[in-house]
Amino acid sequence: MNIKIAVIQFPAANCDLDAIHVLNNVINVQADLVWHNHFKESNYDAVVLPGGFSFGDYLRAGIIAAHSPAIDEAKIMLKDGRPVIGICNGFQILTEAQFLPGALLRNESLKFSCKWVNLKVENNKTACTNKMNVGDVLAFPIAHGEGRYYTDNLKELEDNNQIVFRYSTENGQLTQESNPNGSLDNIAGICNSEFVNCIGLMPHPERASEAILSPKGTDHGKLFFESIVEFIKRRVS
Amino acid sequence: MQANFIVEIIMTNKEMARDPVGATIKRDLLAKKGYDMISNVRSGQYLRIHISAENEENAKEIIEDMCNKLRIFNPVTQNLTILRVSKS
Numbered sequence: 001m002n003i004k005i006a007v008i009q010f011p012a013a014n015c016d017l018d019a020i021h022v023l024n025n026v027i028n029v030q031a032d033l034v035w036h037n038h039f040k041e042s043n044y045d046a047v048v049l050p051g052g053f054s055f056g057d058y059l060r061a062g063i064i065a066a067h068s069p070a071i072d073e074a075k076i077m078l079k080d081g082r083p084v085i086g087i088c089n090g091f092q093i094l095t096e097a098q099f100l101p102g103a104l105l106r107n108e109s110l111k112f113s114c115k116w117v118n119l120k121v122e123n124n125k126t127a128c129t130n131k132m133n134v135g136d137v138l139a140f141p142i143a144h145g146e147g148r149y150y151t152d153n154l155k156e157l158e159d160n161n162q163i164v165f166r167y168s169t170e171n172g173q174l175t176q177e178s179n180p181n182g183s184l185d186n187i188a189g190i191c192n193s194e195f196v197n198c199i200g201l202m203p204h205p206e207r208a209s210e211a212i213l214s215p216k217g218t219d220h221g222k223l224f225f226e227s228i229v230e231f232i233k234r235r236v237s
Numbered sequence: 238m239q240a241n242f243i244v245e246i247i248m249t250n251k252e253m254a255r256d257p258v259g260a261t262i263k264r265d266l267l268a269k270k271g272y273d274m275i276s277n278v279r280s281g282q283y284l285r286i287h288i289s290a291e292n293e294e295n296a297k298e299i300i301e302d303m304c305n306k307l308r309i310f311n312p313v314t315q316n317l318t319i320l321r322v323s324k325s
Binding site for chain 2: 059060063066067095096101102103105106107108109110150151152182
């Protein structure tokens with residue numbers, strides 16, 4: 001099966017080439033960098049909205065990109081169950097486009113935060129976590145100024161098992177100290193409830209997929225991208 | 238007959254969403270400089286929009302509709318207030 005994944009390039013994206021590199025050279029699947037106005041969903045099995053910025057993040061991070069034609073195309077994929085993945089700015093776009101509930105607010109510290117964090121896997125049934133176990137603790141870096149997840153309906157997220165990742169200690173404990181931005185309930189990533197094919201997260205798996213890049217020598221990000229490939233294979237088989 | 242108006246809007250975080258900008262201004266500036274009488278500060282965003290419309294009411298309606306349709310404010314976390322409509 002010839003899997004093709006699109007990585008959407010918005011003006012000011014800066015993690016787009018990292019995502020392309022990991023997909024092409026670490027996971028060995030075909031990934032194309034696609035300008036946001038040129039994206040056609042029919043050519044692809046999955047789409048990644050990468051990190052960085054978009055349109056200067058004016059008004060609110062992700063809101064202008066959320067009105068891009070690429071998002072109309074991605075919506076078709078969302079509805080038919082193909083993976084739609086948002087990393088960092090991509091997560092902000094997915095909440096602004098209402099693919100995912102809630103919002104990403106300014107970090108509680110009011111500072112841009114760039115460091116390695118620990119993530120506890122809370123749901124391993126999704127398009128990005130099916131190669132992981134619930135309770136696994138992953139090392140991913142964060143790099144954001146507006147990553148404080150907020151929702152006015154936490155109970156619904158919990159009831160629908162939509163919380164995918166939480167910030168934790170190395171041992172998987174959910175503490176205030178391990179929460180880098182003040183996110184509600186340490187939430188770092190969530191998914192949709194219908195097909196678990198849409199995932200948004202603030203940390204960067206594409207920067208954590210090769211041991212040489214990790215201070216701990218880990219490559220946990222690989223599991224994230226390998227899960228996407230596995231999800232696509234299961235979906236079509 | 239169209240006329241030109243200016244519509245000013247502000248968007249503020251809802252009370253239940255913490256506002257670290259407002260909290261920092263109050264805690265680290267105002268309180269430290271002796272303004273103990275200030276009990277709360279909330280920050281927000283301000284937009285000043287020039288628009289051609291039939292009248293003030295019509296200008297306000299168009300802006301309200303636009304803000305809702307395009308999510309100029311995020312209804313999950315923010316409130317929208319139309320501050321005023323004036324002739325430009």
